[in-house]
Amino acid sequence: MTFSLTARCPDTGMFGMVISSSSPAVAARCVHLRATVGAVASQNITDPVLGQIGLDLLARGLSAAAVRDALVASTPFIAYRQLVVVDTQGRTTSYSGSNTLGIHATHCGEGAIAAGNMLANAQVPAAMVSDYQASAGKPFVERLLSALEAGLAQGGEAGPVHSAGLCVVRDVSWPIVDLRVDWSESPIEALRELWAFYQPQVDAYIDRAKNPSVAPGFGVAGDDRA
DSSP states (O other): OOOEEEEEOOTTOOOEEEEEESSHHHHHHHHEETTEEEEEEEEEEEOHHHHHHHHHHHHHHHHHHHHHHHHHHHHHGGGGGGEEEOOTTOEEEEEEEEEOSSEEEEEETTTTTEEEEBBTTTTTHHHHHHHHHTTTOOHHHHEEEEEHHHHHHHHHHHHHHOEEEEEEEOOOOOEEEEEEEOOOHHHHHHHHHHHHHGGHHHEEEEEEEEOOOTTTTTOOOOOOOO
């Protein structure tokens, strides 16, 4: 029902994830990122608690593999879950339980990992990671979105997708980018359009949160942005 790519940017330390699914609002359940800590994707028959616990374990200094092993060892119904973990060293790991749905696969690259279930074919994750690695040097979000588009071009999910999400954390405690298309006939295309609209405003919203008295545009007549 889902395909995703999760990565750590080696240049900035940012963590990011892109995801798409035939289910509505996939990013609301599957995406778990914490600045300076790591990233966890909880997929297939999703249990969001696994993402929360995984981030807490990463915050304690456990490696990606140690977090995966701890979750697998301690979680009821783990056979129904698919997990991805990325830590602060860019180490990646995954788990796909025996009850993971349909064609499923994962693929690791340097600082990035893709995973999916109910896929059109098992090459989808590899296509995503290959695209991500080929775009080295480009802005992090652009690399993430391009990888998601590559997964769709490779076949994506076995059926049509209806939701997509993009989330990035950097150096503040909240996501600097958290964009979702919760139901659409073309959610990945819509997500790309949403990013094009939001991208010029990312830094301004961070500046406003840190110090609204000096943030550009704050308090200017006609400026009604939140």
